[in-house]
Amino acid sequence: MISFFILKWRGIIFTYLFLSFFLFGCTRPEDNAINEPGKNPSAIDSEKSGPELHTIEISEMKFHPDQINVHKGDTVIWKNNDIVAHCITEENTKAWTSSKVPAGASWKMVVNTSANYFCAIHQVMKGKITVE
Amino acid sequence: MKQFRKVIAAAIVYSVILAAPVSAQKTSKLTDPEIASAAVVANQGDIGFAKIAKQKSKNADVLKFAETMATDHQSVIDQAVALVTKLKVTPKDNAFSRKLTSDAAKTRKMLQSKSAKTFDKAYIDNEVAYHKGVIAAVENVLIPQASNQELKSLLQNVVPTLKAHLEHAQMVQKMFSKK
Numbered sequence: 001m002i003s004f005f006i007l008k009w010r011g012i013i014f015t016y017l018f019l020s021f022f023l024f025g026c027t028r029p030e031d032n033a034i035n036e037p038g039k040n041p042s043a044i045d046s047e048k049s050g051p052e053l054h055t056i057e058i059s060e061m062k063f064h065p066d067q068i069n070v071h072k073g074d075t076v077i078w079k080n081n082d083i084v085a086h087c088i089t090e091e092n093t094k095a096w097t098s099s100k101v102p103a104g105a106s107w108k109m110v111v112n113t114s115a116n117y118f119c120a121i122h123q124v125m126k127g128k129i130t131v132e
Numbered sequence: 133m134k135q136f137r138k139v140i141a142a143a144i145v146y147s148v149i150l151a152a153p154v155s156a157q158k159t160s161k162l163t164d165p166e167i168a169s170a171a172v173v174a175n176q177g178d179i180g181f182a183k184i185a186k187q188k189s190k191n192a193d194v195l196k197f198a199e200t201m202a203t204d205h206q207s208v209i210d211q212a213v214a215l216v217t218k219l220k221v222t223p224k225d226n227a228f229s230r231k232l233t234s235d236a237a238k239t240r241k242m243l244q245s246k247s248a249k250t251f252d253k254a255y256i257d258n259e260v261a262y263h264k265g266v267i268a269a270v271e272n273v274l275i276p277q278a279s280n281q282e283l284k285s286l287l288q289n290v291v292p293t294l295k296a297h298l299e300h301a302q303m304v305q306k307m308f309s310k311k
């Protein structure tokens with residue numbers, strides 16, 4: 001009987017350990033950020049070739065990449081490849097928003113100023129655009 | 133480290149089974165129709181809580197969170213239904229899904245009984261606990277036991293959504309603990 005309780009308590013302690021380890025250990029953005037190689041803006045050819053198009057994929061509740069450098073006048077397109085709807089909204093003053101972008105849809109914007117943005121539907125999803 | 137994870141995962145499943153009063157379930161493997169049923173019921177549960185929140189809460193953060201829960205869990209159900217229709221699988225009621233249904237009914241009763249003052253905290257505390265429970269069940273029971281690959285990958289796709297919901301709920305929960 002006593003050993004049963006020890007076992008049960010051990011189970012409960014493990015559960016807590018596991019949950020805290022798992023939840024805080026595995027949700028770092030770096031883990032899933034390796035997507036779309038070659039889509040990073042290249043400073044060399046953009047100076048001559050005019051506005052560029054940058055693609056940000058939304059999947060698994062994250063923006064990939066969650067941080068990009070662009071030039072003033074470049075276009076950024078967000079493709080929602082996730083299973084739920086998201087939005088892209090300027091974070092500090094809500095200066096602009098995509099409104100709801102359903103699963104499978106996309107939204108684009110010409111970028112003139114740097115911005116921190118987030119998904120207002122899932123406020124833990126954040127991204128950043130830096131205009132160089 | 134891998135070994136450590138395995139031990140912990142085993143401990144979780146073990147404690148979940150120990151804690152579940154439904155003895156019929158025990159170690160028997162769930163079939164795909166049973167898994168589909170459990171997945172739909174688990175999502176419906178959270179939609180039910182969100183409905184109560186929309187009626188009872190006046191807090192903007194809680195209302196927004198509830199709205200997100202209602203739409204996201206509905207999209208998951210829609211996709212699960214589309215998949216089982218395609219696979220010609222009929223979701224089958226089972227001990228696990230019945231347990232989820234009866235627990236959800238108890239939770240709804242608890243939430244309905246809360247005063248306007250205590251509702252928000254009760255709702256968000258339950259959302260944190262509920263998502264933790266569902267994540268553990270999906271990761272440790274439903275995914276490993278699913279046979280069909282498409283069903284398995286749908287379940288895997290749902291996990292990041294559930295985890296983002298949990299983080300979001302914990303964020304709102306923190307605001308209440310500061311008050």
Ligand SMILES: [Cu+2]
Nearest residue numbers: 086119121122
């Ligand atoms: Cu979102």
